[in-house]
Amino acid sequence: MANIFSSSIGKKLIMSITGLFLVVFMLLHVSINLAILISEDAYNAACEFMDTNIFIQIMVPILAAGFFVHILYALILTLKNRKARPVKYAVNNKGEASSFASRNMFVLGLIIVGFLVLHLVQFWAKMQLAHYVTGHGHENPYLLVTTVLSNPLWAAIYLVCFGVLWFHLTHGFWSALQTVGFNNTKWLKRWQCIAKIYATVVCLGFAVVPVYLLVQRYILA
Amino acid sequence: MDLKLKIWRQKNAKDKGRFETYEVKSISPDSSFLEMLDILNDQLILEGKEPVAFDHDCREGICGMCSLYINGRAHGPDSEITTCQLHMRKFKDGDTITIEPWRSAAFPVIKDLVVDRYAFDKILQAGGFVSVNTGGVPDGNAIPIAKPKADESMDAAACIGCGACVATCKNGSAMLFVAARVSSLALLPQGKIEGARRAKAMVAKMDELGFGGCTNTQACEMECPKLVSIAHIARLNREFLVAKLRD
Ligand code: HEM
Ligand code: FES
Numbered sequence: 001m002a003n004i005f006s007s008s009i010g011k012k013l014i015m016s017i018t019g020l021f022l023v024v025f026m027l028l029h030v031s032i033n034l035a036i037l038i039s040e041d042a043y044n045a046a047c048e049f050m051d052t053n054i055f056i057q058i059m060v061p062i063l064a065a066g067f068f069v070h071i072l073y074a075l076i077l078t079l080k081n082r083k084a085r086p087v088k089y090a091v092n093n094k095g096e097a098s099s100f101a102s103r104n105m106f107v108l109g110l111i112i113v114g115f116l117v118l119h120l121v122q123f124w125a126k127m128q129l130a131h132y133v134t135g136h137g138h139e140n141p142y143l144l145v146t147t148v149l150s151n152p153l154w155a156a157i158y159l160v161c162f163g164v165l166w167f168h169l170t171h172g173f174w175s176a177l178q179t180v181g182f183n184n185t186k187w188l189k190r191w192q193c194i195a196k197i198y199a200t201v202v203c204l205g206f207a208v209v210p211v212y213l214l215v216q217r218y219i220l221a
Numbered sequence: 222m223d224l225k226l227k228i229w230r231q232k233n234a235k236d237k238g239r240f241e242t243y244e245v246k247s248i249s250p251d252s253s254f255l256e257m258l259d260i261l262n263d264q265l266i267l268e269g270k271e272p273v274a275f276d277h278d279c280r281e282g283i284c285g286m287c288s289l290y291i292n293g294r295a296h297g298p299d300s301e302i303t304t305c306q307l308h309m310r311k312f313k314d315g316d317t318i319t320i321e322p323w324r325s326a327a328f329p330v331i332k333d334l335v336v337d338r339y340a341f342d343k344i345l346q347a348g349g350f351v352s353v354n355t356g357g358v359p360d361g362n363a364i365p366i367a368k369p370k371a372d373e374s375m376d377a378a379a380c381i382g383c384g385a386c387v388a389t390c391k392n393g394s395a396m397l398f399v400a401a402r403v404s405s406l407a408l409l410p411q412g413k414i415e416g417a418r419r420a421k422a423m424v425a426k427m428d429e430l431g432f433g434g435c436t437n438t439q440a441c442e443m444e445c446p447k448l449v450s451i452a453h454i455a456r457l458n459r460e461f462l463v464a465k466l467r468d
Contacts, residue, residue: 004465007424008434009458077434084326084393084433090227090240091319093293097389098438105436175437178451181459185373185452 009179011077016176018070023173023198025063030205037212040142047141051131060128071113078106101171108168115161122148145209150217155210162203169199222248222309225317226261228273231330234337238330240319250310254297255280255287257309274333280305282446285381288388289334290321295385295444303383303446323384325393326431338384340430341398345382348422349402351411370408377405379447386441386449392433397441399423400457401449407460417464424461 004010035046050056094103101108126144131137138144148154173195177183183191223246231238245261252260255277262272278286287304291297297307312318320334328336380401387395403420406412412419435454442451 004462004468007461007465008428009424009461010465012434012458013462077436081392081394081433081436084431085324085391086326087324089290089293089321089324091290091293091321094391094440096294097440097443098391102436102438103391171437178437178455179435179458181455181457181462183452183455185450188450188452188455 008077008080011073012179014069014073015077016179018066018073019172019176021063021066022070023169023176025066026169026202030202033209034205036142036145036209040140043142043145044140047127047137051128051137067116071109074106074109099171101167102175105168105171105175108164111161111164112168115157115164118157146213149210150213152214155214158210159207162206165206166199166203169202170196173198222250222312222314222316224248224257224312224315227317227319228334229321229330230273230333231322232332234329234331248309250308252309253280253305254289254291254307254309255305274335276335277305282306283381285383288323288336288384290323290388292319295323295388296383296446300443301446301448303381303385306446323388325384325387327393327395328384328387336384338382340432341382341384341395343430344395344399344423344426345402347426348415348419349406351406352415353411364410366409374405374408377401377408377449377453380405380445380449381447383446385444385446387432389440389444390433390435391438391440392436393431394435394441395427395430395432396435396454396457397445397449397451399427400451400453403460404453404456407456416460417467420457420460420464424457 005014032046032050035043123145127138127141149158174183174188174191177191178188223244226243226245227240228243229238230241243261243265245257245264248257248260255275258273258275265272276286276288278284280287282303282305285303287296289296289304291304291307296302296304298311299307322330322334323336323338325336327340328338331337378401380398382398384398386397387393390396403416403423406419407416437451437454439451442449
């Protein structure tokens with residue numbers, strides 16, 4: 001184990017483990033969200049579960065640490081990588097050789113951080129955090145979420161951020177498996193395909209909620 | 222073909238350097254890119270000017286000596302070839318061609334288009350070898366090796382150490398080069414024995430020399446003249462991580 005994390009590959013391992021952890025969390029998050037489509041009661045019950053379940057309570061600080069470490073190492077590695085190319089090319093045909101997402105993971109990540117802060121203030125602080133602090137969460141989470149997300153401006157901001165997340169995940173998912181060494185010539189294409197499917201399922205799952213609320217408010221009403 | 226060439230000129234490692242524009246006329250589309258540069262240099266010498274310094278040796282795509290970032294791509298606009306194998310028919314009459322040296326902290330420019338790639342030799346010296354006396358020619362098939370493994374090992378061994386991977390990678394990372402060596406030896410019984418030590422030593426040297434880390438953009442693989450696959454990087458990661466975790 002000696003000094004594994006001082007090496008470039010060791011640091012990258014931290015990125016990939018925390019990244020994969022966040023990838024799993026995204027699946028849980030999107031499943032809970034979809035309860036909004038079922039009914040007010042279903043969603044409020046799901047929120048109640050998230051507030052009180054002991055396993056979730058253990059996982060929340062771990063999740064926060066996961067985000068923190070992922071972002072910290074994103075910074076450390078990106079700064080180190082920039083130093084390795086001090087002089088830029090006058091002409092650089094980057095698009096020929098690599099995907100947009102893979103070249104812009106840090107910028108995509110920074111947008112996600114901004115979104116994360118907004119999102120935590122807007123919802124999490126009033127729901128789960130309020131529960132931890134005062135002993136009871138929001139009295140009607142469904143009302144809170146649907147009020148915000150049926151507002152076209154907020155809905156648009158959220159949808160754009162899901163797009164950003166999509167790009168981050170299409171590269172991040174398979175990149176993490178490559179980093180831990182779980183790849184070969186056959187699986188490379190497969191993981192890349194699975195990564196696109198995963199990212200699309202997750203981001204569509206997130207996006208369907210504001211779209212559903214907008215349709216309900218402006219078209220069906 | 223008549224062409225305009227925007228070429229990076231730099232007197233020595235300390236000089237700041239700048240682009241100079243030259244014109245060459247009546248170039249045959251069948252001449253190679255390096256022949257075109259030879260013609261330019263003849264012209265410069267006749268004019269009493271300093272010829273453009275660039276690296277080359279075999280001129281048949283096997284030594285890895287030629288380099289050049291041509292119109293924004295390592296080894297120019299063709300794929301699966303080195304610059305010496307690039308022909309002028311890939312360009313159009315009247316084109317302006319921008320020619321830059323490899324850009325990477327670990328490959329400093331020495332003069333004009335020539336960079337110091339000694340860092341690659343240092344990485345090899347750290348572990349890119351098998352430490353046994355080979356003796357005479359061994360009997361064929363004395364050590365059985367499965368065909369798919371032998372093939373994959375040879376695919377990695379095709380690396381000619383030109384540095385296009387480092388030049389192309391936005392992080393100036395040498396991972397494809399290191400992976401090619403580690404992977405090709407790890408796949409063979411003779412190389413496997415020292416696998417753990419080799420992976421650790423070569424990665425440590427690579428980090429020390431100022432190469433960046435891998436972010437799996439795959440740009441290296443696309444520009445590699447020998448198409449060494451990034452699957453070898455996955456094997457390097459595996460070899461390295463397992464070796465470190467066992468320590
Ligand atoms: C929803 C949250 C996020 C998820 C699910 C996620 C997932 C991932 C995954 C799986 C990887 C691949 C790791 C690897 O290649 O070894 C990754 C890489 C990365 N992430 Fe995230 N990430 C998230 C948020 C962020 C944030 C907030 C940042 C902040 C800057 C960020 C920056 C990066 C960077 C720079 C990389 C490395 C890029 C590369 O290897 O090319 N990510 N992420
Ligand atoms: S000069 Fe030998 S590979 Fe180009």
